[in-house]
Amino acid sequence: MSKQVKVLSTRLDQILPKIESEDFLKNQGLGNEIGFYVFDYQPESELAVREHLEFMTDKLIKRGRNFTSINLFAAIIELLSSRNLTERAFKVQKERGDEALFNALKGPLEQNRVAEFIASKINLDKTEFILLHGLGSAWPIIRGHGLLNALHAKVGNVPTVLFYPV
DSSP, X not given: OOHHHXXXXXXXXXXXXXXXXXXXXXXXXXXXXXXXXXXXXXXXXXXXXXXXXXXXXXXXXXXXXXXXXXXXXXHHHHHHHHTTOHHHHHHHHHHHOHHHHHHHHTTTTOHHHHHHHHHHTSOTTTOXXXXXXXXXXXXXXXXXXXXXXXXXXXXXXXXXXXXXXX
C-alpha cells in the first residue's frame, strides 16, 4: 500500500468518529462559526472516497443516525429535469459545446437556486447533519465554495460535510 493510500485511508477512518461526536453534532468547538466541513482529497482517489461513503452511510443508518446524503451531480440532473431542461442541455452541449452549455446553465443552476433545491430535499427539523458528495462530477457547473456560501442561509446550523476533490 502506497503512502498516499495509507494517508487517505487514515483520514477516511477519522470521518465517522468526527461526525458522530457531540462537538460536531452541536456545532461546538468551532469558535461560533458555521458547521461546514470540507474533506478534500485527490481526484484520483474518487473511487476510494465513494466506497468509503457507502460503507459509512450504511454504518450510520444501522446506528440510527438521521442524516441526509446528497450526490450533487444527481441533484443537478434532478433540478434540470424538474424544469424540463435536461434534453435541451444535452442538445446545446452536443451542438455548441461545453462553453455554450455552461453559459446556458448559469441562470438555472445559479448557486442560490441549487442551494434552495438541495435544502428542499432535507427535513431540517430531523436531520442531524448533511453529507454532500459528487462535486467532482458536477464541477465546474457547481463550485464548492459558492454552494457552501449559498447553503448557509438555507440550512442554518445543521452541520454539513462537503467531500471536495482538489
